[in-house]
Amino acid sequence: MKPDDRRQEIMDILMEAGSASVEDLSLRFSVSKMTIHRDLDDLEQAGLLRKVHGGASIQSSAQFESDFRYREKMAAEEKRQLASHAATLVEPGQIIIIDDGSTAGGLADHLATIRPLTVITNNLSVIVKLTAIPGIEVISLGGQYSRKFNGFFGIVTEETLSSLRADIAFLSSSAIQGAAAYHQDQEVVKTKRQMMRSASRSYLLVDHAKFGKPALHFLTGLDGFSAVITSDRIDAGHEAALSDAGISIIKV
Template structure:
């Protein structure tokens, strides 16, 4: 297994269990503990995890928490409830714009009951779940794929979005205060 594949699997294990053990990782990947130490050091420098004695854990407040795969597992019941409420605003035949985000991905699933629809999105989860579905016209905005956000971002996405119109748009954000929405990454805000 290549170094990057091993590191990605370590991240996947952290997403699933929130902590990993050094000895278990060395055994799992059939590499030395020093190799795992180097992997964990590099992932910690990247802000993905926090090393602890004998392993690593998720460090709240790091960029790890903004990773789509991690967010997708958080507060699933709340996200389903929000998605159901949002879907009540949609009528069959509408054009719906949905941005990236783990809650938005759930909304993409819930909207299946509202077809026929046109869905405009940069959200890879929505694209994957709705491609080829009967009654869904899917418009993808393109751009550079970001695994961290599971979305297509950048100038291509920005240009496409500037030319498209929808009856309703659902835009998720990590934080809201009054009428202001906040996001930690400028490339997501622009797309």
Template sequence: MKREERRQEIVDLLIASRAVDLDDLASRFAVSKMTIHRDLDDLERAGVLRKVRGGATIDPGTQFESDFRFRELQEADVKRSIAAAAAELVEPGMTVMINDGSMAAILGDVLARKRPLTIITNNAAIIERNKGETGATLITVGGVYSAKFNAYLGIVAEEALSRLRADIAFVSAPAVSGSLAYHMDESVVRSKRAMIASSRHSCLLVNSRRFGHTALHVLAELNEFGTIISDKPLPGETTVELEGGQTSIKIASGGPNDF
């Protein structure tokens, strides 16, 4: 197993159990304890875990779970499948808005094959990867940089978004329950809502693990989105809430289901 693959699996184990044991990791990956020490040291410097005696941990509800650096390492395969499904909604020549978030950052990479495109974003990862790329007109909205979300937020970003128009906006959410999508940060909610308002069509990207959870702020009613993309079918209560509406449901591993 390559070093990066091993470290990805360590993060996945932390997500599942909140703590990992040094001896168990060395045995699982058939490497020395010193190798695991180096892995944990590097991941701690990246801000995605805390080393403790005999292993490492993350604390529920702390900055680790919401920090972009941690989320960027979570469930990469799921994010890629959702991003690939989202890219099917895009045709060359479109103007696309993409919000903050690690899943959205992957979508920014996937859309490379859809060029020429105009990309409007506050996502610093997308900005960094697409600046200077041939065939991509990149519009950055400015604002106050947030290291936590690796994005530009605030009044400047919201005002810029309100004066632009896109064919489609891709918006992600860390929590969905019933008929509502949620987010823990008010400034992020405002920027996402500004993108929804400034686009002809809006698409919600949500990992199935996020269903059944809430956060401090309501982001939107699910029926405000033209399309919802996830990696698994939506929960029954959510499906019932959307029945008879205009929202299209697309499962990344399968085909779309329209109500």
């Protein structure tokens, strides 16, 4: 196995288990403990994990937290509640957009009773779930597949979106600062912006922990959304800041 492939598999193991020992990794990949130590050193320098005595554990960071496998596990019940409420905004016959986010992606579990629908999405999990449901037409956005985000992005994705029109776009974002949404990846930002341009109205679904978090790239002001859908666990200070800025909030 090539070193890069082995290191990716080490991250896959940590993504599932949270930690792993050097001995276990050495046996799993049939390489020396020294080789595993070098792998862990390189991954730690990249900010992807933290070496501990005898092994490694996941390192909380923007790079790690953006992985869809991590996002699906975090605040899972809260995200399901937000997606369930968002589904009440959808009417049969509409055309909707669902982005790559794990929160917005949860809508796929609530659409079978709102048929017929047309769903435009770059989210591979949503595509897989909805293609098996009669009465839901899925328009899959092409582009370059990102294993990290489990979705499609890039020029092809954006050009396809620019030729489509939808009634509603449901988006997620990784960070909210003040009255603006941010994301750590610029390609994702460009796709989300085009989704908003392609829809008559847009909603942002974010769990309460996203407020006050940092991320590198400005996505959009929250006034670009018809409403921000979050949980009633939102901090009172963050809620007040949104209200003062005239942002519509739906608390679930």
